[in-house]
Amino acid sequence: MAIATKKKLVQWDPTEIKEELLKKYPPKVARKRAKQILINEAQENETPEIQANVRTIPGIITMRGCTYAGCKGVIMGPTRDIVNLVHGPIGCSFYAWLTRRNQTSAGPDGENYMTYCFSTDMQEQDIIFGGEKKLARAIQEAYDLFHPKSIAVFATCPVGLIGDDIHTVTKNMKEKFGDCNVYAFSCEGYKGVSQSAGHHIANNQVFRHIVGENDEVKPGKFKINLLGEYNIGGDGFEIDRIFKKCGITNIATFSGNSTYDQFASAHTADLNAVMCHRSINYVADMLETKYGIPWIKVNFIGANATAKSLRKIAQYFADKKLIDTVEKVIAEEMPEVEKISREVRTRTEGKTAMMFVGGSRAHHYQELFNEMGMKTISAGYEFAHRDDYEGRQVIPDLKVDADSRNIEELEVEADATRYNPRKSAKEMAALEKAGLKFKDYAGLLPDMAKDTLIIDDLNQYEAEKLVELMRPDIFCAGIKEKYSVQKLGIPMKQLHSYDSGGPYAGFKGAVNFYHEIDRLVNSRVWGYMQAPWQKNPQLSASYNWE
Amino acid sequence: MLLRHTPKEITERSGLTINPAKTCQPIGAMYAALGIHGCLPHSHGSQGCCAYHRSTLTRHYKEPISAATSSFTEGSSVFGGQANMMQAINNIFTVYDPEIIAAHTTCLSETIGDDLKQIKIKAEMEGKIPPGKEFISASTPSYAGSHVTGFSSMVRAMAEMAVPTGKKNGKVNIIPGWVEPADMEEIKRLANLIGIKHILFPDTSGVLNGPLSGEYKMFPDGGTTIAELKSTGDSIGTLALGEWCSADAARYLDTQHKVPCSILDMPFGLMATDRFIDALRTVAGKTVPDEISVERGQLVDMISDMHQYLYHKKVALVGDPDQLIAMTEFLVSIDMQPIHIVTGTPGKKFEKRIREITKDMDCEVKVKAKGDMFLLHQWIKNEPVDLIIGNTYCKYIARDEDLPFVRWGFPILDRQGHQYFPTVGYKGGLRLLEKILGVLMDRKDRDDPEEKFELVL
Known part of the structure; x- marks a missing residue:
């Protein structure tokens, strides 16, 4: 079997690696980056501090995208029955057209606008004279063509600069139609420092304009919302399969495979299970404050993590039958998972991984690698905040800088009629005592080994250096990073879009992932880098053909 | 049905574009810039523009696409992006050391009126551009034209690098337009078969169809060199393939440096290729080989x-x-x-x-x-x-x-x-x-x- 045989020549010390990464930078850049690169020492209670959610450095090739991408692409992209209309020049809408692999199941007759790309295609005269009229026309035309239940409008950079009042335009159109909820997102690309600001803007508006619109009580005994799951490669389908098997009703996923009505009914659930802490923890907080729904952190990436999360949900509902069903499901699903992980482990044990992605995935995916006996030697987020690294206890200490200040924080209070604490204070205390932690996320650092490197907002130069110096067996990031890493002879797995694979969540997803990583790290192709004459450049002249 | 809401009946639309058959200017400028040897394209705008263009080009080519961005914040959008650009120039030459930065604007920097040509002058005065290194720029507002316009504008910026020496170089400029690296290779092969010395620009062959060898070259071996671009004003003529993609640059060389040009169609299919080959043979005064x-x-x-x-x-x-x-x-x-x-x-x-x-x-x-x-x-x-x-x-x-x-x-x-x-x-x-x-x-x-x-x- 041809396995990548190149290994690091020198065993680097993490301090030396950090120095190597910083060496080439101008002093100011080096100072800033030094605070975003951390050598983990989180063995005890104290975690060291990392700088995160700060500006990208101009000219340093970043992995990050913009606020619009976080809002339109990540959060609203997976919603199938909302017409997502981008107000701006054509590019922003074009690039977000079907590129994120959010799967959806509309059935044969259901509404599904995800395959469409809607734009006002602003022209020079719109920039000069304002684009509000064109936006109103576009909304009207979308309404006339499709009669959707909802139209969402997204601002792009020039819209904010020229001062188009998209919120008034959408409000007027909503009133005019009567049967179509129209609202807007001020998610101009220049806001904030990364996609994260866009997640926040999107979620705020979903909370403000959609959640609570439908009070109808949905059937189901154990009703939850799954927050921060985007159904990339069908992850959400697998999680929903497991929920169904356990008898758990998923009222709304924010926002994988979602519908308008799911959002509208989210306040009728009895528990919020938060997957991606970064993109949505504030929605969980708001749902608790306004409607009295508690939240717990879950993770369905990794078979053990999935089992653990299911047990947490069952523990919350404290229903014997649910607890038993969950145990039964875990007992049914795990043998197949364990069979494959045992088999794959013979080829993956001891191999090393790096992952630089998202605001949760760089943490969650370590579970899967652990299950394969692989060690994560370096990791970091693209757009996370300090609490995603260090845990929620740092939230009160977070500095509110100019870039965070211009992202709206909704002031939420208990709903006059619908606030209903799902558990009494006494029940909550008892659950806490029994080990179920609410509103709790300890972050990435405690789960990483001592002396591993944690790097925020890793850039192309550092990625290349890291790979050269440490030569991991696999590197995980996004599409922009994929081929520069692979040129170095290291397999690269996309953890944003999963290349074209998935699902990787839940039990079946874990099996898919084991096979995928096995395929990647053991592929024959990494042994073909050099031609025979490059391996043996010495010519020994020979005049015969023996 | 995937496009289940598309009705057969056609209604007039004046505000709404659905499923566009174009994208915005900057990605064209980025693609063109990758056809210069040793070039780092730079996007002067929000970092999302650059991320989107890099992603799209990466998905199309399955190759690394390096490009930098000015990473505008709300502050730079209000006060102008000059400070970001100056910082970017310094960082790029220090960390990545390209031969040339080819910057383009975005709807953001165009709307606030940033002028890259003026920023370049300031950067030169402040010594931010190291000796022997180049900086070119194209204005590519996303709210006009399309990705094709952006491509054309960056190709024109390349033509603007021409520094005529007064002595002809005996070469023909060939501007291939937005075609694939393999097409650019093929155009060069045909020109070589006829025996024409030429400068093809841009040239993404050897840049966006590179080998896997265990080595990552941020600046691959291919691309039109700066020396070649500077020499286009000395060429005996220019063949521009495609009115939309290539004519602007060719006309610039014609009017500015008296390099005569012919605007041809892109050589797809029998007749357009006939005209291209005929033009090659005519400008060079050569016989078309039997091959x-x-x-x-x-x-x-x-x-x-x-x-x-x-x-x-x-x-x-x-x-x-x-x-x-x-x-x-x-x-x-x-x-x-x-x-x-x-x-x-x-x-x-x-x-x-x-x-x-x-x-x-x-x-x-x-x-x-x-x-x-x-x-x-x-x-x-x-x-x-x-x-x-x-x-x-x-x-x-x-x-x-x-x-x-x-x-x-x-x-x-x-x-x-x-x-x-x-x-x-x-x-x-x-x-x-x-x-x-x-x-x-x-x-x-x-x-x-x-x-x-x-x-x-």
């Missing part, structure tokens, strides 16, 4: 061999003006019937040109510039076709309408080959025919009843 005549003959041979399968087949086309003009002519020349033709790029000239090419066809032809794929789909619903040719997004229409589909254009996100196998020239014409015939015959083999199923076609 090329044989290639031509092979293309004609395949057209005649397979004519029965092509004859009067109806085709829907979507893409960019220069490519569509040549492709329409090719399809007409092989007796196919391109009846629905859409580009998202504006330009009445496009519609006029298509009308001329199709004027002798005995069926109605619908053509639209500044159109979109939603309209194209509606046309198809009203008047079905046998084949659709366009970028990957056509696959949604092709599946819903059960149409044979040839991927051609930008972006191609789901198939391989465009990086490596040209569609320009006679050889490229053979490949186009192979692809067209392949999907048509696969369809025939799928649909023919068992009693009529044919072994030999």
